[in-house]
């Protein structure tokens with residue numbers, strides 16, 4: 001079960017009430033730690049690639065590298081563009097070897113978001129890839145000082161229903177109170193809103209900005225219909241800390257610092273995989 005589009009796995013997760021993790025990768029050590037965690041826990045998983053990574057000169061080669069590693073993995077691994085910015089960028093990364101894309105039109109007017117997402121769905125499906133879109137606005141953690149501002153960006157259930165119907169999208173990221181980056185203030189998920197969306201929409205739902213949520217919030221979200229959770233911030237912070245400690249230790253070296261990054265990612269990812277319930281699902 002090597003490189004896959006993650007959509008069939010997301011449907012299994014939806015039926016089985018667990019969540020598939022998306023962990024973003026920016027370089028080899030973090031990716032190797034992430035892959036090791038998926039394999040040790042026998043979990044399906046998604047490697048997220050952000051536009052800033054594919055826009056680098058080595059972007060295409062990095063996707064090819066992950067592809068070569070995933071092809072030889074015993075667990076199902078998807079490579080997904082995370083927060084794609086345009087139709088062209090989605091097609092570009094599929095050409096590089098990604099297996100799924102997420103288009104983030106959450107800040108566009110609804111009609112434009114529908115139009116672009118629908119085009120991406122048609123093109124991606126032709127290439128055997130799945131598409132996730134976002135509706136509403138998953139803010140930044142720093143916005144949590146102003147809960148009213150965050151609430152205005154929440155996904156509206158009737159819009160979600162219309163959006164999924166018009167676009168044919170395979171998975172939908174919803175804004176229900178999580179945020180990207182480091183939170184200021186205490187994040188609380190709007191589980192009543194999630195239930196309303198779940199009732200109107202039958203595709204797998206996605207939670208972005210998971211770092212900083214408590215385990216019981218994750219589990220309540222999964223029970224409420226979330227089948228995919230995106231994580232990076234906590235992993236990056238933990239790895240940075242571990243690398244700094246290793247650098248300051250006796251006998252530290254270029255090699256030991258790199259290994260520390262890989263280990264930190266492996267441990268961090270395994271922790272999330274266990275909370276999400278995807279251990280042993282591969």
Ligand SMILES: [Zn+2]
Nearest residue numbers: 180208209230
């Ligand atoms: Zn995100």
